[in-house]
Amino acid sequence: DGPAAVSPTGRPWGGDPATRSQEGAFLTTASGAPLRDTDHSLKAGRRGPTLLQDHHLREKITHFDHERIPERVVHARGAAAHGRFESYGTAARLTCAQFLQPDVTTPVFVRFSTVVGSRGSADTVRDTRGFATKFYTSEGTFDLVGNNIPVFFIQDAIKFPDVIHAVKPHPDIEIPQAQSAHDTFWDFVSLHTEAQHHTMWNMSDRGIPRSYRTMEGFGVHTFRLVADDGSTSLVKFHWKPKLGVHSQTWEEAQLTAGTDPDFHRRDLALAIEHGAYPQWELGVQVFPDTEEQVFEGIDLLDPTKLVPEELAPVQPIGLLTLDANPRNYFAETEQVAFHVGHLVRGIDVTDDPLLQGRLFSYLDTQLSRLGGPNFEQLPINRPHAPVNDMLRDGMHQTADHIGVAPYKPNSLDGGCPFHAGADLAFIDVPAKVAEGVKERAKPASYDDHYSQVRMFWRSLTPVEQAHTARAYTFELGKCFEQAVKERQLLALANIDAGLCATVAAGLGLPAPEPTVQVPDVQPSPTLSQVGKQWPVD
Numbered sequence: 001d002g003p004a005a006v007s008p009t010g011r012p013w014g015g016d017p018a019t020r021s022q023e024g025a026f027l028t029t030a031s032g033a034p035l036r037d038t039d040h041s042l043k044a045g046r047r048g049p050t051l052l053q054d055h056h057l058r059e060k061i062t063h064f065d066h067e068r069i070p071e072r073v074v075h076a077r078g079a080a081a082h083g084r085f086e087s088y089g090t091a092a093r094l095t096c097a098q099f100l101q102p103d104v105t106t107p108v109f110v111r112f113s114t115v116v117g118s119r120g121s122a123d124t125v126r127d128t129r130g131f132a133t134k135f136y137t138s139e140g141t142f143d144l145v146g147n148n149i150p151v152f153f154i155q156d157a158i159k160f161p162d163v164i165h166a167v168k169p170h171p172d173i174e175i176p177q178a179q180s181a182h183d184t185f186w187d188f189v190s191l192h193t194e195a196q197h198h199t200m201w202n203m204s205d206r207g208i209p210r211s212y213r214t215m216e217g218f219g220v221h222t223f224r225l226v227a228d229d230g231s232t233s234l235v236k237f238h239w240k241p242k243l244g245v246h247s248q249t250w251e252e253a254q255l256t257a258g259t260d261p262d263f264h265r266r267d268l269a270l271a272i273e274h275g276a277y278p279q280w281e282l283g284v285q286v287f288p289d290t291e292e293q294v295f296e297g298i299d300l301l302d303p304t305k306l307v308p309e310e311l312a313p314v315q316p317i318g319l320l321t322l323d324a325n326p327r328n329y330f331a332e333t334e335q336v337a338f339h340v341g342h343l344v345r346g347i348d349v350t351d352d353p354l355l356q357g358r359l360f361s362y363l364d365t366q367l368s369r370l371g372g373p374n375f376e377q378l379p380i381n382r383p384h385a386p387v388n389d390m391l392r393d394g395m396h397q398t399a400d401h402i403g404v405a406p407y408k409p410n411s412l413d414g415g416c417p418f419h420a421g422a423d424l425a426f427i428d429v430p431a432k433v434a435e436g437v438k439e440r441a442k443p444a445s446y447d448d449h450y451s452q453v454r455m456f457w458r459s460l461t462p463v464e465q466a467h468t469a470r471a472y473t474f475e476l477g478k479c480f481e482q483a484v485k486e487r488q489l490l491a492l493a494n495i496d497a498g499l500c501a502t503v504a505a506g507l508g509l510p511a512p513e514p515t516v517q518v519p520d521v522q523p524s525p526t527l528s529q530v531g532k533q534w535p536v537d
């Protein structure tokens with residue numbers, strides 16, 4: 001059983017006792033030979049030279065030389081924790097997924113992250129936050145790879161390299177806060193105006209969360225649930241923090257970035273260490289699975305749009321509790337590999353073109369980040385369900401594959417049978433696909449880039465609006481190119497004349513007239529209140 005699940009610092013530990021190492025009574029080489037000395041290399045005489053035959057010296061330095069792996073191309077800086085997910089059973093009428101049935105508890109690993117900064121960057125910068133959850137279910141692993149903002153910058157995954165290149169540090173001097181980096185970001189979002197909605201969430205207080213414990217999480221895309229009787233529904237996933245939603249002020253964020261760049265990861269680790277376990281309820285907004293996949297005029301496949309909660313309330317389906325810190329940052333937080341394609345029976349993807357591209361991207365990037373095709377064997381990624389694939393060999397293979405016939409059909413190896421209850425296998429919903437010709441195009445419903453931004457702006461309280469207008473003014477004030485500022489003011493004019501006038505005055509520029517007729521939508525009074533209204537008992 002191994003020693004108690006408590007780390008040497010006294011912290012509860014969520015790791016697997018079978019994979020612990022470096023806990024022996026005496027020091028050895030990697031091949032287990034006991035050592036007498038690790039402070040002096042083997043030399044010819046006291047003053048050297050050093051002898052090539054010193055295996056311990058070479059092993060120690062060689063291994064050190066290869067300690068680093070590439071950081072994630074996005075979401076490089078993160079903090080994570082282990083926990084459990086307790087299903088309320090309320091989703092059982094919608095999905096046959098085992099972990100969403102009544103009274104099922106599932107182990108989870110959750111990684112929070114910033115998007116833009118490198119591994120050593122500060123926690124409290126203005127950015128989107130990742131909120132990725134790995135559910136180790138008895139029917140395989142399900143990953144919900146979401147963010148703390150309900151919409152995304154782009155409608156099609158082919159634009160992902162563009163938006164990330166525009167926001168990452170400038171190629172010459174790699175300073176994210178250089179004037180040039182502000183120019184590239186605002187250049188992109190003012191030209192590619194579908195990014196305006198996500199951008200306003202970033203400029204609002206949501207862009208500077210107080211703590212990971214006080215963030216909402218969103219699956220963003222629309223997913224499809226499949227019930228036991230074969231019926232399907234469309235859903236959007238939401239995480240609601242029990243502590244409510246709280247942000248820092250801009251001044252606080254700057255102070256904490258300077259005095260404690262680890263502010264969020266420290267807060268998460270200390271809360272768990274002291275037993276103040278953070279909790280979120282998982283909820284779903286549910287929509288009928290119609291052929292158009294449109295709800296109340298909102299295209300459910302457009303990830304730059306949300307569905308206001310007064311139109312489709314979020315229905316709670318389970319409770320997440322984080323109660324154990326990782327024991328080893330590298331083994332767990334760094335090597336964990338989330339993937340939107342890690343789906344289980346009863347949960348399927350939709351044709352959202354952003355989601356479709358993500359299905360390709362995560363496995364692809366992890367092949368290089370984690371050094372080959374066997375990273376699912378790493379302890380943090382290993383499913384808690386039995387694995388019997390036909391995958392073979394490859395770099396970093398640690399499994400000892402028995403059996404002689406990793407192919408199908410075969411008559412030698414027991415025939416590689418399918419699960420006895422074949423109906424327990426993943427369900428590919430036979431959803432109708434569009435008729436038409438192959439083309440690089442998008443539907444007309446994706447053309448409205450402003451009405452939901454206006455709705456979000458109008459949902460904010462006066463204090464939140466003041467913070468948001470100040471953030472636009474501050475960030476645009478860092479731009480060097482006048483034309484970029486003027487084009488972004490044009491986008492603001494299409495969103496709200498008052499906001500545009502305030503920001504223009506702050507920049508010392510004239511406020512332009514709107515150029516687009518934006519369909520007027522009602523303000524959404526609950527939008528900025530969602531976290532606060534959620535039942536907190």
Ligand code: HEM
Pocket residue numbers: 071072073074075078111112113129130131132145146147151152156157158160219220221303336337338354357358361362365366369
């Ligand atoms: C990583 C969320 C869109 C590519 C991540 C992570 C999150 C996330 C939370 C961090 C995972 C972790 O903690 O390890 C999202 C959301 C998106 C989105 C919510 C849109 C709604 C995209 C798109 C692409 C993409 C469109 C590419 C086409 C990546 C890559 C990583 C990543 C390459 C690094 C993965 C790794 O190295 O493990 N994303 N992402 N993402 N995302 Fe996304």
